[in-house]
Amino acid sequence: MALISFTNKGIFCKQGGFYVDPWQPVDLAVTTHGHADHVKFGNKAYLCHELTKPVLLQRLGADLPVQTLPYNKEITINGVKLSLFPAGHVIGSAQVRLEYKGEICVISGDYKVEYDGISTPFEPVKCHSFVSESTFGLPIYKWLPQEEVFGKIRNWISDNHDHLKTSVLIAYSLGKAQRLIKNLAGDKNIYVHQSIANLNEGFIRAGVDLPQTIRITPDIKKEDLQKGIVIVPPALADGKWMKSLMSASTGICSGWMQVRAGRRWKSADAGFALSDHADWPGLLSAIKATEAEKVFITHGFVSTFSRYLNETGIAAEEVTTRYGNEEEEEEILKEA
């Protein structure tokens, strides 16, 4: 009997009696990371990496029943051995490794293979079956090394500075924001939206070495923002607040910025292809490294990527899940 099945509530391990990243309320939700499409409110208990806990407490409620695990430590639930391995996606993101009677299954959630300077780097785990995302599962998605992308971002910032423009980077509050902060910290103050500031405080309390940032409040002078770097989540990208800034120049940091149409659609002033998801070569190398006999492909270019894997001798199956809409997260923020 298979170790996992894809049900209308989420990825289910029958033997263990728990779900991984369920989208309907269950008894025990093993959580790969804190993005809104992977963790929902209303489960009786949560199990996640210790650095994902502050995210869940902040987003879902301070009295949430959350149990944590460090990476590489095995526990047993109803006879199923469970351990977490770094997924490299955001701080605290984990791949869930399950083992039962010699069969090993890894659910990777979202992942990227390049080290981003702040999240524990992705670690390939050998298994029989592997659940992989396919957000950027097309050969057009090949990221430049992050140092090159950050070089472009820094040039853009100093160019804005010279032209007395305010540099506003648009990035998801969880993950991309911390990655930007870590890699852009230097002589300029970094100002962050409160949704980012709240997460940062949680991470710092949990021991993450995150550079100093300044929470944006109404009494911060626009002149100071103009001299620094501003980071806000996508929900604020075309709001009133942006218009109040001193000639803001917006830069979106997202894998979708790889394609011109993506850049134009969002009508930002600049687009930087910086993603927390694996690119095409990244997906392929990660999957090969697992040596899995069977790969389940979830959210993204599901059918295209599955077909390619099958044609290249890797048995792949398309799976329908409700992951892949991180923007939902930002919609929630907007309402809050």
Added chain:
Amino acid sequence: MKRFTQLIQELETSNKTNDKIAALVNYFNMADEKDKPYVIAMFTGKRPRRPVTTALIKEWAIELSAIPAWLFAESYHSVGDLSETIALVLPPAQQTRDRKLHEWITDLALLNGQDDDVKKEFILQAWNSLDTQERFIFNKLISGNFRIGVSNKMLVNAIAKQSDTDSNKIMHSIMGKWAPGEITYKELIAGVHVNTDSSWPYPFCLAYALETEPESLGETTAWQAEWKWDGIRGQLVKRNGELFIWSRGEELVTGQFPELHFLKDELPDGTVIDGEILSVKEGNVQAFSILQQRLNRKTIHKSQLKDAPIGFFCYDILEAGGKDIRTEPLSQRRKILVELMSALTTKDIAILSPVLSFQSWEELAEIRKGSRENNSEGIMLKKLSSLYHSGRKRGDWWKWKINPYTVDTVMIYAQKGSGRRANHFTDYTFAVRDGEQLITIAKAYSGLTDKEIKEVDSFVRKNAIEKFGPVRTVKPELVFEIAFEGIAESKRHKAGLALRFPRIARWRKDKIAAEINTLDDLRQLLASTL
């Protein structure tokens, strides 16, 4: 090429005209002198002969990137642009080289007539020495087709600003005959190859839409009524023995309409006429869709000249005998125009736009109902005492358009758009009910806001039933009101009829699929128009 690549990026990252003009001005201030005429040629569609076919380029890209052809096709559907898809799927370049834009262009031109092997070696070597952005530009150089949101007018304004020259002169100069390898940027601005003193047009006088009943305009005797023709507004300029045809977009389109070139011999010097470029066959105005075959073409086929012959309906005269008469009242200008037109020996090509006679507004309203039979969009009302204003001015000229036809339909297919719309489902196919069946009646892709497109996009992703390449069949649930200008029998369409200019009028969120129109409704409409 790096400077040019930067320009393209700047042009693409802003949607503000002023930013784009600033980027162009900057470019022309700093770029290599020899590159400049090539850039102007490219942006105005002066295309060199394509040295390598699309099929070959695609084949080599697929081979080099070691992916199956179907995966390349999927990638293309996601990107929406072939040059860009190729730039992205290729393996990273192993060298860097910064050559000048004009060097690349002249080298590419030399490939014409060479063996495929020679071409392949050149192209592959180029790809291997350029980064993704530059590759994209390079691929565009091969196709010669740059569509990056820079209109001729915008380019002209930028050059005019950069060189502090009158923009109409620049327009005339760059629309003239020149070759980028044989002229300098300075010569081009000076217009050494043309006489820019004779071509300049006047700003068009434009009308507001009449939103109330015409009774509010007062006495009928104060007004001149004409059909509102559905073509391309144009201005004929004849000076110093030369004829120029300007379009509303202030572009020179003289070359596109050879039928009108006789006016060079028949119009007196110092004449400027405002009118409409239309397709006119045996004195009858044809539908805009027929005129469309003739627009923006570099070459015109014989069959197009035969099926879509061009005529010019004259509205007004702005200059007569070399004198600006725009401040004369319309009634006076009309007299001068009538006189001038009667002197033409070639009839039925340049035609006086008829003035409608009517005694009361009710009578005119009746006449207006017949607009569609003439392929007109309604009626123009111009005050007889009006002068010819520059641009839009409320009060003197009104357009009184007829309402379009509408039909309620349900969306059954969705397809990803291209260009800015790539990756979003923006092109939809709509159906009406035919008994138990749904039958396709129109395809449309305009009329929704970005927000609505996102909403539909999300619906399509959740409700896709089948997938044929880029096309999804979706649950027939979303009801759209489609507006259209006409209906005609059609053997090519399954429904047996075709709508003219279908576009989304609005998304009827208040309606369900059971409430849409039927094919019979449309058949009845068709019968009523015949």
